[in-house]
Amino acid sequence: MRVAPAEPCVPGFLSAYPALAPRLPGAAVPWLRRCRDEAMERFAALGLPTSRDEDWKYTSVAAIARRAFGVAAAVDLSDELHAMVSRHAMVGTHRMVFVDGHFVPGLSQAMPLPAGAWVGSLAQALDTRAVDAEAFFAAADEATDGFAALNAAFWSDGAWMDLAAGVALEVPVHLLFVTTRSDLAVFPRNLIRVGAGASATVIEHHVGPEGVAYLGDTVTRIVLGRGARVAHTKLQQEGRKGFHVAAVAAEQGQDSSFVSHAFAFGGQLARAAIATRLGAEGCDARLSGLYVGSGRQHIDHHTCIDHASPRGTSRELYKGVLDEAARAVFNGRVIVRPDAQRSDALQSNRNLLLSEDAEVDTKPQLEIWADDVKCAHGATVGQLDADQLHYLRARGIGEGDARALLIRAFAADALAGIEHGPLRVRLESLLPGALPEAA
Amino acid sequence: MRETAMLEIRNLHVTVDDKPILRGLELEVHAGEVHAIMGPNGSGKSTLAHVLAGREGYVVTQGEVRYMGRDLLALAPEERAREGIFLAFQYPVEIPGVANIYLLKAALNAMRRHRGEAELDAVDFLALVKGKLRLMDMDETLLYRAVNEGFSGGEKKRNEILQMAVLEPRLAILDETDSGLDIDALKVVANGVNAMRGRERAMILVTHYQRLLDYIRPDRVHVLAQGRIALSGGPDLAQELERRGYAWVEAEARGQQAGAAGGQR
Ligand SMILES: Nc1ncnc2c1ncn2[C@@H]1O[C@H](COP(=O)(O)OP(=O)(O)OP(=O)(O)O)[C@@H](O)[C@H]1O
Numbered sequence: 030m031r032v033a034p035a036e037p038c039v040p041g042f043l044s045a046y047p048a049l050a051p052r053l054p055g056a057a058v059p060w061l062r063r064c065r066d067e068a069m070e071r072f073a074a075l076g077l078p079t080s081r082d083e084d085w086k087y088t089s090v091a092a093i094a095r096r097a098f099g100v101a102a103a104v105d106l107s108d109e110l111h112a113m114v115s116r117h118a119m120v121g122t123h124r125m126v127f128v129d130g131h132f133v134p135g136l137s138q139a140m141p142l143p144a145g146a147w148v149g150s151l152a153q154a155l156d157t158r159a160v161d162a163e164a165f166f167a168a169a170d171e172a173t174d175g176f177a178a179l180n181a182a183f184w185s186d187g188a189w190m191d192l193a194a195g196v197a198l199e200v201p202v203h204l205l206f207v208t209t210r211s212d213l214a215v216f217p218r219n220l221i222r223v224g225a226g227a228s229a230t231v232i233e234h235h236v237g238p239e240g241v242a243y244l245g246d247t248v249t250r251i252v253l254g255r256g257a258r259v260a261h262t263k264l265q266q267e268g269r270k271g272f273h274v275a276a277v278a279a280e281q282g283q284d285s286s287f288v289s290h291a292f293a294f295g296g297q298l299a300r301a302a303i304a305t306r307l308g309a310e311g312c313d314a315r316l317s318g319l320y321v322g323s324g325r326q327h328i329d330h331h332t333c334i335d336h337a338s339p340r341g342t343s344r345e346l347y348k349g350v351l352d353e354a355a356r357a358v359f360n361g362r363v364i365v366r367p368d369a370q371r372s373d374a375l376q377s378n379r380n381l382l383l384s385e386d387a388e389v390d391t392k393p394q395l396e397i398w399a400d401d402v403k404c405a406h407g408a409t410v411g412q413l414d415a416d417q418l419h420y421l422r423a424r425g426i427g428e429g430d431a432r433a434l435l436i437r438a439f440a441a442d443a444l445a446g447i448e449h450g451p452l453r454v455r456l457e458s459l460l461p462g463a464l465p466e467a468a
Numbered sequence: 469m470r471e472t473a474m475l476e477i478r479n480l481h482v483t484v485d486d487k488p489i490l491r492g493l494e495l496e497v498h499a500g501e502v503h504a505i506m507g508p509n510g511s512g513k514s515t516l517a518h519v520l521a522g523r524e525g526y527v528v529t530q531g532e533v534r535y536m537g538r539d540l541l542a543l544a545p546e547e548r549a550r551e552g553i554f555l556a557f558q559y560p561v562e563i564p565g566v567a568n569i570y571l572l573k574a575a576l577n578a579m580r581r582h583r584g585e586a587e588l589d590a591v592d593f594l595a596l597v598k599g600k601l602r603l604m605d606m607d608e609t610l611l612y613r614a615v616n617e618g619f620s621g622g623e624k625k626r627n628e629i630l631q632m633a634v635l636e637p638r639l640a641i642l643d644e645t646d647s648g649l650d651i652d653a654l655k656v657v658a659n660g661v662n663a664m665r666g667r668e669r670a671m672i673l674v675t676h677y678q679r680l681l682d683y684i685r686p687d688r689v690h691v692l693a694q695g696r697i698a699l700s701g702g703p704d705l706a707q708e709l710e711r712r713g714y715a716w717v718e719a720e721a722r723g724q725q726a727g728a729a730g731g732q733r
């Protein structure tokens with residue numbers, strides 16, 4: 030079943046909410062219902078972002094605002110769906126598949142998990158056991174823009190991961206979000222809590238059909254306890270007409286380590302906000318990303334590394350490869366709060382433009398309030414190096430192959446730091462197909 | 469009667485950024501020969517090497533270059549390489565992110581495909597490369613580093629010769645491969661080059677120093693000055709240049725050009 034507002038996005042969602050709300054997960058949980066209602070009020074007040082919002086200056090969501098989206102209330106299992114899931118599955122992972130926003134156990138693959146590790150559907154967790162998620166939710170719902178508010182109001186499911194102190198989850202958790210139809214809006218929400226000294230590897234993977242428009246609006250929130258380690262890889266392979274808006278927000282405990290990789294390959298308009306707060310002493314954050322665009326794709330990354338406590342280290346490297354008339358936005362915010370002495374932050378954004386029409390807006394945004402800090406940033410925008418290209422050709426390598434080789438070499442560092450071998454190999458194998466073919 | 473030359477350059481005029489660099493260069497190289505090209509800085513030696521390798525930005529305004537009986541200038545750089553032309557660059561290019569061994573393999577397999585031969589499998593390829601590596605007295609770890617990235621000057625030059633040894637070109641052009649090498653490395657490079665001398669192969673050595681020619685004895689020595697071959701001779705010419713410098717050759721070349729220009733009036 031499907032609730033399909035005929036009106037454009039904002040009024041459509043506003044009018045769809047009252048009918049949908051009683052059927053959303055956790056509707057019987059009073060505090061949760063309150064969260065959703067409040068989020069809807071915020072959405073009514075905020076609407077969708079416009080270019081007047083500083084954070085959305087270079088990314089217009091007019092194409093989203095114009096459209097009417099429906100929400101899938103149930104899932105149709107088709108043969109294509111099975112094929113799509115097996116194409117994107119990764120061996121050796123604990124896989125949870127969400128179709129049009131709903132968890133589908135039949136397509137998922139559970140692996141034995143250690144004691145103290147809870148990995149499951151957020152909707153089921155709320156419906157079947159009284160999870161202590163209220164505080165978690167409240168914090169997650171400091172919705173700063175209309176998309177976050179929409180997600181908080183409409184979220185249908187996602188992963189709930191809760192690792193007790195000291196639990197090392199060796200098996201990567203693969204969260205595969207599949208959208209199957211045009212004009213759907215899906216609202217996944219993932220809550221990941223990793224206790225003191227515990228560790229996990231999570232792959233958040235978004236895929237969708239080619240050639241049709243739909244909207245994915247995702248929120249992932251990760252809380253790391255003292256000394257916890259989380260490696261989060263976001264792999265965005267939406268269809269080329271899909272709209273993708275996602276937020277990943279981590280909150281780091283003392284001496285914790287957060288490693289984020291963001292790969293953005295699909296979507297006509299894709300926006301990812303990736304943020305971490307180094308909330309206690311001695312945190313380490315590593316953010317890296319690779320965005321690849323062609324055609325008229327628009328790909329936006331806004332990252333925020335908030336050094337809120339002393340002795341934190343952050344390393345950030347984002348790379349972009351843009352062909353044809355693709356456009357990218359990179360905004361790398363680094364905050365060093367007054368108390369965060371002896372912070373050490375490095376940021377770099379490098380872009381390779383393969384055509385005259387490709388464009389990138391790259392902006393470091395450093396807000397340094399402490400004095401004893403090391404902080405450096407750099408951004409580059411360039412073309413393929415003519416000397417390198419010639420050198421390869423002078424060794425007999427054809428021009429197309431030489432270009433492809435140099436593009437791959439440029440992009441390859443984005444994979445550095447992925448510690449999980451099979452995942453890295455999988456991503457390496459995706460790269461050639463994701464990168465523009467040589468002209 | 470002499471067989472046709474492997475490389476035949478006739479009246480070659482080349483400009484770079486509209487500046488004339490080569491002005492009527494003539495050169496003939498036969499299979500089995502080693503030619504040395506010497507000449508003052510900026511006289512156009514590297515320009516000649518780049519034109520032969522097909523680099524963009526070098527505009528041939530007059531003349532022709534025939535290689536193995538074909539119009540070389542009509543071929544793309546990669547086609548020239550696959551037809552057996554190899555340029556050891558004066559300034560080898562660093563390519564971060566591309567492993568040296570990967571480049572060697574891609575290059576060798578491109579040649580083999582072009583010749584209709586099967587690609588080498590990983591085991592045979594590695595055996596081949598390791599043999600050449602020993603010949604060049606190079607450390608195996610260099611294979612797994614990015615092409616020339618962070619290589620010392622001498623390592624870069626050796627790496628060029630390693631590539632040459634693996635690719636086994638028909639015509640090798642070595643642009644100042646001896647510059648920046650210590651004495652031991654110079655011997656290693658010279659041994660590598662000598663090991664490749666053969667009746668089917670020709671070499672052009674661009675050098676400033678007699679020293680290299682003590683190890684690799686050329687058949688012909690040419691002086692490039694003012695954009696043309698101003699003087700040619702046997703191996704002894706290099707010794708004479710070492711003693712007397714280039715000024716006299718340049719003066720003679722200027723005289724000849726003035727004479728030629730006068731004759732046209
Ligand atoms: N892109 C360019 N624009 C203008 N002039 C150039 C360019 N490239 C080369 N030249 C000039 O062409 C001339 C010949 O240069 P080339 O590198 O061929 O000299 P060379 O004989 O190899 O010198 P060296 O012995 O120093 O290596 C020089 O005067 C050089 O400055």
Ligand SMILES: [Mg+2]
Binds near residue numbers: 558
């Ligand atoms: Mg030179």
